[in-house]
Every structure is written in C-alpha cells, then in structure tokens.
Amino acid sequence: MHYLTVSFSHKNSTIEIREKLTYPNEKSVNGCLTKLNSSDEINETILISTCNRMEIFCSCSDIVAAKEHVFNMLSERAGISIEELQERADVYDDSTAIHHLFSVASALDSIVIGETQIAGQLKDAFRFSYDKGHCDKKIARAVKSAFKCAAKVRNMTDISSKPVSVASVAVSKLKSVLDDIEGKKTLVIGVGEMSEITAKHMISHGADVYIMNRTKQKAQILADEVGAKVYDYGQLDKAVNEFEILYTATSSNTPIITDDMIKLCNYQRFWFDLAVPRDISCSYTGMIQLFTVDDLKSIVEENKGIKEGEARKAHGIVGRSVVEFFEWLDALNVEPMIKDIYKKAYKTAEIESKRAINNGYLPKEYEVQAKKMAEQTLKRFLHDMTSKMREVSTEPKSDSISGVMQMLANSENDSIPDKYKNMEKK
Template sequence: MHYLNISFTHKNSTMQIREKLSHKDDDDKKKCLERLLSSTHISEAILISTCNRMEVLCNCSDIPGATEHIFNMLSNRSGISIEELEGRADVFDDSSAIHHLFSVAASLDSMVIGETQIVGQLKDAFRLSYDNQFCSKKLARAMKSAFKCAAKVRNSTDISSKPVSMASVAVAKLKSLVDDISGKKALVIGTGEMSEITAKHLVNAGADVYIMNRTKHKAEALALECKCKVINFEELASAVNDFEILFTATSSSEPIITDSIINARDFDRYWFDLALPRDINYNKGERIHLYVIDDLKIIVDENMSSREHASRVAHGIIGRGIVEFFEWLNTQDTEQIIKEIYQRANIAAKEESTRAIKNGYIPKEYEEEALKLCEQTLKRFLHNMTASMRNSSQDAQTELLSGAMSAIIKENN
C-alpha cells in the first residue's frame, strides 16, 4: 500500500482555481470522499479544503490508477480540464507525501508561516473522514504522527511565538491603510475561527465592532466573547453601505455581497474578503478598496523572512519525525507478519499432532503433550528467524524481508 497526496495551494493555483475545487460543507466533503473510495485503487482518503488549499490524501494500492481517478473526479466536479489540473497540482507519494503532510501540519507550507489555524483544520478533516469510515489505520497513523511532529515544532521553535493568521495579516494591512481605526465602525460577517481572530484584533485596536451571521445565536455567542455588538443578517444591504470597514469570512457557496446592494458613498470603504469561494463580487468603483486572500502576500513574505531561522529548525524536526514514522511503521508491519507466521505454525502443529495420533504413532492419552511438543519445536525453529526480522525492522533489509515473508504466507494460504 502507498501514501498519495495531490495538492492544490496558493503556491500552484490561482484563487479562481481554488474556488472551483473547494468544498465548503461537510455534506459536500462526504460526497467527494465517497467518490474517491469508489476507485478499487483507493482504500482510505481524507479531504483537506481551506481558503488556501485543497488536497486529497489517500492510501492506495496503485499510485498511477489512484492519481488518474482523482484527476478525473476533480475535473468532472470543477469543470477544469484534466490537463490544467495535472499541470498545476503537486503530486506526492510515499515518503514525499508524508513529508508534505508533516510540513502542512507544522504550518511550514502555509501562506502565513507559523499560523495556528491549519492544525485545527487538519484535525477537522481527519475527524470527518475517520468518523464516517472513509479512513482507518493507515491514514490515522500518518495523521497522528503529523500532529505529534507539529507539536514538537511549536514547542522547540518560536515559529508560533507570536501567532499570525490570515485574519491578523488582514488587520495589519488595514492599519497600514487607515491612520487610526480607533472608534471606527467595523463589520465582521461570519462566526468561524477567522472571524473570531479578526474581531479580537479589531477590538484590541479600539474599533467599534459588529458581528453579523445568518444564524443569529452564533453571532450573539461570538459578540459576547469578543465584547462586540450584533447586527441582523437581514440588514446586510444597508450595512455594506454604512460601515467604513468590513471583513467577511463565511462558508457561503455564493457571493453574499454583489453590485445590486452596493450604493455610492462619499467616504472610502475598506473591505477584506477572507472567504473561499469569495463572499464579495462587485465591479463598481464606489471608493471601495477590496482585498482578497491573494492580495496579502507582501505582509506574508515579510513574515516568512522573519521566521527563516525557525523554519530551518522546524524542517530538521520534520526530517527526524519522518524517519521515526517509517521506522515505527516498519515495526508494525513486521509484527503483523510475525504474528501470521506463528498463527500458521500453530495450525501446522495441531494438524501434525492430530495426524500422528490418528495413525497410531502416539497414544491418544498423550494428545495434549504431543501438541505442546510440536508447538515448542516450531517456536524454537522460528525464534532466531523472527528475532532477526525484528532487529532488521529499522534498516534497509526490512522491506525485502517483509515482502518475502508476505509472499510466502500468501502462497501457503
């Protein structure tokens, strides 16, 4: 079995491409996972869909077959040609897939190096897949090791000492555009983690913050936590024309702010669309300064250079984590093979002791002793061989030995 990861991120795909590939709600993700597992090549799958990435992580028996199935499925869903998808995607398999997963979990592959949201997003993706039986032991091992490695990176470096997220970068951009946001009215639409971080940053900067969400009780809960006010979602059409500052990060599959509700105003408006697919679709020049995720790269690049040393240390931790993961994985595979060997040996001992008694070689009253003798003989014979297998589970002979023993077991089934 192999690990395979097909990745579309801010590094290789435009926002328009990522929008078409994104999966916003759990039902949509479950349907995608069902289609993934419809391939005979794929046994387990996890779907990671965030504002900056859409990735398929799977365990498969045939890498070319699984890859073809995934690209066909994504093309049919998004309307993007297979040729373009293949040209954009980063495809990782086996050790490179695990390296990529560990790097993502440690936030080294994020647009904002050191951001703290990605681990939670990965855990949510894993939980959705595992709870609905789209993945099992193979991917569970990889994900749990990735989370463990990410924790080591956070504890051993200062890469997240001053947590940075896309939301905090957006607020920083706002501060560079507006001399003083203290006392200014700001509207935050949505109640997810991105909206929560945005609201807290704005409150700390002294802004007069309002929360809006389709589900009002969620807006009230966030407003209570952040010490903000609530405005009804039904007032969206008027609010977009009244507020000077607006941040939106909803899970809507369609834009919620369009030309039809935007009116001219005699003041500048600063809008930040942190959603994917985007929440704002407008074409008017109404003194609106709109910033989307891909517009924030300048601040992101500055963040990357300031964390360069921590990133190098983190990559070292990841490298050691990958070695430990595959050593542990080899040990698990070896133990399973050894278990199967002893199970077959015990069956053979039972068959031979029964045959000896049936043919009169051993009296019936010695049946138990005969069985024990056969079992002990086989255990003594197998002891040195299985000990060698365990000892070699962390060197280059592992794959060769495991493959040979697996083949022998299959041939004798």
C-alpha cells in the same frame, strides 16, 4: 499500500482556481469522499478544504490509477481540463506525501508560517472522514503521527511563539493603510474562527465592532464572547454603505456582496474578503480598497523572513519524524506477520503430534507432552528468523522482505493484491 496527496494551494493556484475546486459544506465534502473511494485503487481518503488550499490525501493500492481517478473527478467538478489541473497540482506519494502532511500539520506549508488554524482544520477534516467511514487505520496512523510531529515543532521551536493567522495578517494590512483604527465602525460577517480572530484583533485596537451572520443567535453568541454588537443580516444592503471597515469570511457558495448593493460614499472603505469561494463580487473601483487572501502576501513574506531560522529547525524535525513514522509503520506491519507464522507453526505441531499418536509412534498418554515438544522445537527454530525480521523492518528494502514473508505465510493480514496470491495454482 501507498499514500498519495494531490494539492492545490496558494503556492500553485490562483484564488479563481481554488474557488472552483472548493468544497464549502459537509454535504459536498461527503459526496467528494464517496466518489474518491468508489475507485478500486483508493481505499481511504480525507479532504482538506480551506481558504488557502484544497488537498486530497488518500491511501491507495495503485498510485498511477488513483491519480487518474482524482484528476478525472476534479476536472468534472471544476470544469477545468485535466491537463491544466495536472500542470498546477503538487502531487506527492509515499514518503513525500507523509512529509507534506507533516509539514501542513506543523503550519510550515501555510500562507502564514506558524499560523494556528491549520491543525484544527486538519483535525476536523480527518474526524469528518473517519466518522463517515471514508478513512480508517491507514490514514489514522498518518494523521496521528502528523499531530505528534506538529506538537514537537511547537515545543522545540519558536515558530508559533507569536501566533498569527490570515485574519491577524488582514488586520495588520489594514493598519498599514489606515493610520488610526480606534473608533472606526467595523463589520465582521461570519462567526467562524477567522471571524472570531478578526473581531478580537479589531476590538483590541479600539475599533467599534459589529458581528453579522445569517443566524442571529450565532452572531449574538460571538458578539457576547468578544465584546462586540450585533448587526442584523437582513440589513446587509445598508451595512455595505455604512461601515468604513468590513471583513467577511462565510461559507457561502456564491458572493453575498455584489455590485448592485454598492452605493457611492464620500469616505474611503476598506474591505477584506477572507473567504474561498469569495464573498465579494465587486467591480466598483471608487473609494473602496478590496483585499483577498492572495493580496496579503507582502506581510506574509515579512513573517517568513522573521521566522526563517525557526522554520529550518522545524523542517529538520519534520524530516526526522517522517523517517520515524516509516520505521514504526514497517515494524507495525511485521508484527501481524510474525504472529501468523507462529499460529501456523503451532497448528502444524498440533497436527503432527496427533498423527504420531494416531499412528502408534507415541503412547496416547504422551499426547500433551508431544505437542509441547513440537511447539518448542518450532519456536526455537523460528526465533532467529523472526528476530531478524524485526531487525530488518526498519531497513530501506524491508517492504520487499515483508512481501516475500507475507507470500510464504499467505497471511490474512497482508497487503498483497489478490491477483498475486497463490500464483502457483494457476
């Protein structure tokens, strides 16, 4: 069994590429996971799709074949050649895949180091996949350990002492280009976590905030929670030419604001498109400053510099957590094997003790004692062997040793491909 991650993120792909690779709703995510698991080599999968990344994390039996299946599927969906996708993607397998997963969960791979949203996004991605039957124990173990690692990073470093997010960085960017936010009319489109954070930040700076959403009831709930007002979605055409400040973060597959809606205004407008795919398609270069998530990198770089020392500590925690995970995984794998060995030994003791009775080697009344003596003999014989198996389960070559023991025991819990079993019969 292997772990594999194929990652497209703000580090290796433009927003245009990420748009083509995005899976914006549950139906598309479910379809993607179904196609991925249709491969004979892939058995469990989760998909992480956010404004900054699209990542496939899977458990597979053959890394090369699994990668080929992933790239073929993504190429077909995005209309991008396999060669370009392979050139852009960051691909991790086994220990590096787990290291990357732990880093993502700990917000060390985010566009904003230490941001608070990614843990929730990863949890949602795992829960969706698990509930739909696309992943099980293999990925569950890895994700659960990733969350434990993230908790250690939060508790043992100050990397998240001042929680930040793409939304808060967007507000900081606005403050850098606009002297005074107080009293400015601000429209926030969408009701997700990004919109909630944005609205709270703008209200804390004295802005006059309105919430807009296709479902007015949801807009009202968020508005009541943060102390904002509601603006009817049906008046979006009017709103884009009325508000000085606009933030949008919806899950729409297509732009909700286009050139035909935009009119000339005699005041400067500041628009922040925090969605992927983007919500705004604007070629108008008049008095509108448009920022996307990829335009916020200058502030992000400052944030990285401030937290550089804490990030180093966090990376050390991640590294140790990865080692601990594989030690635990190896120990976990050896226990069912040891259990099977003892079951086979006790079955043998039962057979031989009955044979001794049936052949008249021992009186019938000694059958129970004979069985116990045979079991105890085998147990004593196996004790040193199984103790050694537990000891070496944390060593680098433990997978080879485990493989040999699985082959000898022919365990029903093993991970050996069927084509390699019972080869002596061929």
